Amino acid sequence: MTWVFWALLSAGFAAATALLAKVGIAGVDSNLATAIRTSVILVFTWGIAIGLDKHHGLAQIGRRSWLFLVLSGVATGLSWLCYFRALQMGPASSVAPVDKLSVVLVIVFAALFLGERLTLLKAAGGSLIAIGALILAFA
DSSP: OOHHHHHHHHHHHHHHHHHHHHHHTTTSOHHHHHHHHHHHHHHHHHHHHHHTTOGGGGGGOOHHHHHHHHHHHHHHHHHHHHHHHHHHHSOHHHHHHHHTTHHHHHHHHHHHHSOOOOOHHHHHHHHHHHHHHHHHHHO
16 A cells, blocks of 8 residues: 555545534534544554554654644644534535645645755646635635
8 A cells, every 4th residue: 555545545535624623513612522522542452553553663762852742742633622622613525625725835845844856847836726725715
């Protein structure tokens, strides 16, 4: 199975997340809803790590990796809090495309900070994503 397979599965589950969250958040504070969702994810992912016997690798994780994983977790939490608040306030069919502008930001930041090559095709694709997201969100 390639990265494309996993990325497509991720996209499918992300779509389900938006739709299920929009229904589930009705009448619930967005911060509380995020806490519930995060608790489920915590139990679920640790269950997988322990079930696959991967938790023994904790001791081998270096300080730099810990730092960036923790920062990534903080960014994820902030993203989810904002996403759930946006879902509570707006239609899922508009919120999700704006949220996917993260793809454009990743392309730009990966070139700036990770040294990934920004080709003309990637720039064009990112531009199309941005234009499409804005059209979907505000049409």
